[in-house]
Amino acid sequence: MNDIEHADVVWDAADLACGVLLLALRGRMESMRPGQVLRLVAQDPGAPEDLPAWCRLTGHTLLSAEPPVYLIRRKKG
Amino acid sequence: MAGKFCVNLTHSTDNTDRATVGFVLANAALGSGKETMVFLSVEGVRLAAKGTATSIHEEGFPPLRELMDNFAKGGGTIYVCAPCFKKRKLDENNLVAGASIVGGAKLVEFLSDGSPCVSL
Secondary structure (H helix, E strand, O other), X not given: OXXXXXXXXXXXXXXXXXXXXXXXXXXHHHOOOOOOEEEEEEOOOOHHHHHHHHHXXXXXXXXXXXXXXXXXXXXXX | OOOXXXXXXXXXXXXXXXXXHHHHHXXXXXXXXXXXXXXXXXXXXXXXXXXXXXXXXXXXXXXXXXXXXXXXXOOOEEEEEHHHHHHOOOOOOOEOXXXXXXXXXXXXXXXXXXXXXXEO
């Protein structure tokens, strides 16, 4: 499946990193409906480790991680 | 997700790199769903005074003022060490958003359930 077609929201975070990226990402996810999918492009070299950890912490589902592209499904509720 | 996270920040204009990274880390915790508190102590208390952070912009990071504003807007809390603040004769009526001057008991209470605290 084409991941762009699959995504409900697309966000290019460019080189945002660490806390700047995560706080902005929280805001993006909160603006989405439960179950919707975000296609995130994150160029930060820390993102491949950080984004899976962030999903484990927050309960959102990391559907795929092919740096710099990540598909994240917003959790229910 | 439940859980709390504390960043103990002891620097401001004396070490702008540490001051900046402290709030980047705090925003990471806040963005990860943690109830996050920055404890400003020693030289860090200067950041609680409006205007101090405006002059700090480390290369490779957003301006500190922006990091602090986003922290406050995101629901982060800033505790300011009362004796450290008083010693430096700073103005308690000129605090940045999200900041409050506290004694040690507030820090101890925040951490008393075993919450992690990172020092910078």
